[in-house]
Amino acid sequence: MKHFSILLFGIFIVLTSSFLGLISSSLNQLGGLKQSTESLELDDAGELVLVDGDPLYPMKLSGSSEQGHMEYVKLGCVNCHSQQVRREELGNDLQRGFGQRVSVPRDFILQSNMVLGYSRLGPDLSSVGSRKSDLNWHLMHLYNPQITSPGSLMPPFPFLFETIKISEVAATSGALEFPEGSPYAPENGIAIIPSRRAVALVEYLLNLDINYNLPEAVVTKNDTGE
Numbered sequence: 001m002k003h004f005s006i007l008l009f010g011i012f013i014v015l016t017s018s019f020l021g022l023i024s025s026s027l028n029q030l031g032g033l034k035q036s037t038e039s040l041e042l043d044d045a046g047e048l049v050l051v052d053g054d055p056l057y058p059m060k061l062s063g064s065s066e067q068g069h070m071e072y073v074k075l076g077c078v079n080c081h082s083q084q085v086r087r088e089e090l091g092n093d094l095q096r097g098f099g100q101r102v103s104v105p106r107d108f109i110l111q112s113n114m115v116l117g118y119s120r121l122g123p124d125l126s127s128v129g130s131r132k133s134d135l136n137w138h139l140m141h142l143y144n145p146q147i148t149s150p151g152s153l154m155p156p157f158p159f160l161f162e163t164i165k166i167s168e169v170a171a172t173s174g175a176l177e178f179p180e181g182s183p184y185a186p187e188n189g190i191a192i193i194p195s196r197r198a199v200a201l202v203e204y205l206l207n208l209d210i211n212y213n214l215p216e217a218v219v220t221k222n223d224t225g226e
Helices: 004-030 063-074 134-141 196-206
Strands: 039-041 046-052 161-165 192-195
Touching: 063 196, 134 192, 134 196, 192 196
Parallel strands: none
Antiparallel strands: 039 046, 161 192
16 A cells, blocks of 8 residues: 555546546637638638628627626526527427527627526527517516416516506606506506616517527528428
8 A cells, every 4th residue: 555645646647637638628629619600611722711791600799688698697597498409319499499500609609608508497598589579578578477478487577677657757668568458467557667677688588599500500490490
């Protein structure tokens, strides 16, 4: 046992080098990813380069949508929703209309806080902006999911809204538009106004739409999964 310390040191070196090798290989493969055009072209040297003048993807979020992204994180939406469309051999995400193609690492390079998610108590939101593009629908769903999705497990977020009395001096623009006869509608003379936090969160959701090609991931389905 006189060489036990040397053995431990050797085990430490092997494990450490393996771990660092795993990290460095991942950084080398993924850390250098940048925005790309939807396709690449060959230059005079025979190398693949971006198509000059084409838009770059993924696109950056607006300031309000970025604020909404932070609200998404703070409110814990990532605990029940994912934002990753899996390959067909791993699930039926494409058939269920969760996206028009599978998600790839380049889709997330501009995110400061990754929200891939690990649970699907609710549907995947990778392209929810194309499936549901109605601002009022999303605000209603946020205020009380039972209005738009009866039986939903999602909790309501009424604290993101303000209840005010309608009057000539009270601004009610942007108030929620409840379905006629809804039992959740406020009394006459009352309006439900979304806060800036609610509007920012919904703007972020409306911007979630992976409908673009990347050199490594081409759109193969339409927004209904066909």
